[in-house]
Amino acid sequence: MTSPVAPAGGVHLVVSDIDGTLITPDRALTPAARRAADDVRAAGIRLSLVSSRAPRGMMQFVRELRIDTPIAGLNGGLICDPDGTIRERLSLDPAAARAAVEFLIAHGVEPWLYIDHDWLVRRDDTPQVRHERDVVQTIPVRVDDFDGHYEHVGKIMGVSTDPATLPEVERALADLLAGKASVHRSSPIYLDITHPQANKGYAAKELAKLLDIDIRNTACIGDMNNDIPMLKEAGVSIAMGNAPDNVKAHARFVTRPNTDDGWAFAMESFVLPRA
Structure with a gap:
């Protein structure tokens, strides 16, 4: 395990991958995931999304989950407000x-x-x-x-x-x-x-910084190789049950797969108890 333990004060921000993590293989948000997102918000924890998708491809879930924080697309290469306004960009040479x-x-x-x-x-x-x-x-x-x-x-x-x-x-x-x-x-x-700095670790740190939250008070959850950089940075790192073993090796916790409401289980089991 490479992630630090969250400091006293618990989790103030969740940064979540989308595909293979938040949504099912048929690209749907389950009722349990929607309830868990509401519970996270009710506990005073901010929720943000990070994805290899372009921000435009993330907006469906921004709207459905009523995300009110900045989001990071293109693996951190483009950070936007929830309305799509670009705040930061990192471009390839x-x-x-x-x-x-x-x-x-x-x-x-x-x-x-x-x-x-x-x-x-x-x-x-x-x-x-x-x-x-x-x-x-x-x-x-x-x-x-x-x-x-x-x-x-x-x-x-x-x-x-x-x-x-x-x-x-x-x-x-x-x-x-x-x-x-x-x-x-x-x-x-x-x-x-x-861009060499545009990875999900950079994205998680930038999103936390924009919200004035310590990265050690941030939980990150994902399922693929491109999620490893943010799992390394997070105070609470969570791998999906459907993640490859090398991704799980970088997480403090492993939840159920995305075919079995793994995202909701992670929020209930590993995030909300640390609110």
């Missing part, structure tokens, strides 16, 4: 963005670019694009190629049709862009490339 795109294409992984609230794709008719469009309720912008679009890139998402090969692509690209980008899988088929 244009040369690093170009190198990442070229590397992904050469390895059979399709890149998508995220610039502020826009999602750029080379093709908008693939099953992966159609699925993502439905999930995040956002229409992509199709471009013939990405030349001329490497400025202000908040995130590149590499989309693989062969999950077995993505871990090696992740390792090789992380080596290639060492010091220039943060490279983490956000799902078995998605690889996120962001």
Whole structure:
């Protein structure tokens, strides 16, 4: 376990991942999760969301849970108010963005670019694009190629049709862009490339700072490799039961999977007793 123990005063803020954590595999908020969020709010604990999604793709859950705190999209590359107003951004160096795109294409992984609230794709008719469009309720912008679009890139998402090969692509690209980008899988088929400081650990610290809350009084909960940086920072770190073992190893607590109301169980068992 790498996370510190929360100091006296308990938990004042929860920073939660969305996909694989807050919502079910079919992208729904359960009644138990809604009740738990209400209980967290009633206990005086603030609730914020962090995601590899662009903020626009987070807004459904911001509205449904009545989130009134800043949120972090693009793994911390874009921090916004709950109405979508951008407060902070971290963008990839244009040369690093170009190198990442070229590397992904050469390895059979399709890149998508995220610039502020826009999602750029080379093709908008693939099953992966159609699925993502439905999930995040956002229409992509199709471009013939990405030349001329490497400025202000908040995130590149590499989309693989062969999950077995993505871990090696992740390792090789992380080596290639060492010091220039943060490279983490956000799902078995998605690889996120962001500014080297733009990770969920940075996001959790910035969200806590904006709310004048000590990161040690913050609980973070997630399920994938890109959640590890915030689990390392949190006073109370919680991994989902559906998380890989390497993610669970960085958490103080492990809750049930997201198929069994794991998020609600975590709030009831590990957060509310520390209010």
